[in-house]
Amino acid sequence: MSFPTHRPRRLRRSALMRNLVAESRLTAERLIWPLFVRSGRDVVKPVPSMPGVNQLSPDRLVAEASRAVEAGVGAILLFGIPDRKDARGSGALSDDGPVPVAVRALKERKLPLVVITDVCLCEYTDHGHCGMVTTAGEVDNDSSLEILAAQALAHARAGADWVAPSDMMDGRVGAIRKALDANGFKDVAILSYAAKFASAFYAPFRDAAESKPQFGDRRSYQMDSRNAREALREIRLDLEEGADLVMVKPALAYLDVVRAAREAFDAPLVAYNVSGEMSIVEAAAERGWVDRRGMILEILGSIHRAGADLICTYWAREVAEWLRGAPRG
Ligand code: PBG
Secondary structure (H helix, E strand, O other): OOOOOOOHHHHHOOHHHHHHHOOOOOOHHHEEEEEEEEOOOOOEEEOOOOOOOEEEOHHHHHHHHHHHHHHOOOEEEEEEEOOOOEOOOHHHHOOOOHHHHHHHHHHHOOOOOEEEEEEOOOOOEOOOOOOEEOOOOOEEHHHHHHHHHHHHHHHHHHOOOEEEEOOOOOOHHHHHHHHHHHOOOOOOEEEEEEEEEOOHHHHHHHHHOOOOOOOOOOOOOOEOOOOOHHHHHHHHHHHHHOOOEEEEEOOHHHHHHHHHHHHHOOOOEEEEEOHHHHHHHHHHHHOOOOOHHHHHHHHHHHHHHHOOOEEEEOOHHHHHHHHOOOOOO
């Protein structure tokens, strides 16, 4: 009978030991909580395909954000749902749109929270695309840049700390950086959704943001899911244009890209655990098929382990509460 020489199990004998030798650790201050804001007061409108997620009016959003701060969440990411949409997405440029109103309200409260705003036109255009649509029905890159830069400026004027372009037009990081610098916002950082893939995992979000394309799809601007090398190229270009942080999105089906980006670049790396990744867990948990909490921690842990510094997740506040040792959720 020969016994093993090496016994890795020795260090797995107790939770105390496992904690001592754990190679990676999720922390609340590295979580970014996405929130949906619309106009009004006292509005809490549930999103059916995303259990636990609501569209909120600015007053309610501030209340939710305060709870997130208490739980230790480091940042929130705001998406706006305007009252009216048009072909040019002009609602995106208004200083009185839901996002600028919410940012001002948050900043007045001086919450210790980094406020990030999503810069994209799909929530604001009646056709639901992320840029300007030509008469031929194509999404036009260059005419979209000016509008995206103006949207980023409206967010910066309201007090956003970081702006996060998610439209995937070429050159938008450079255009936004130039506009911010020219208008005295040199300290507003750009978190670029640099490697954003055209993904079936976004479907529930489009319910939440009311941003489903009315014709066609987003494959002419978002990346082809078969391409990992191209993702690195997209990231490099955005860094060259002045991005301060870069994102890979979605996270779970693209952990190889997260790892490759971590190894290739030194900029802070963000991964977005998107709506579909959340909804599949919630749906299975509702049926009693899985251990919800276990799955959530394992999923977020895998994104962290793959190399993401920051993780966007709809579970941010809840997970932050768990990490603080709050009662089982
Ligand atoms: C576009 C945008 C999308 C998401 C974030 N920003 C959707 C899309 O490209 O259609 C998806 C986020 C998610 O699924 O959680 N503004």
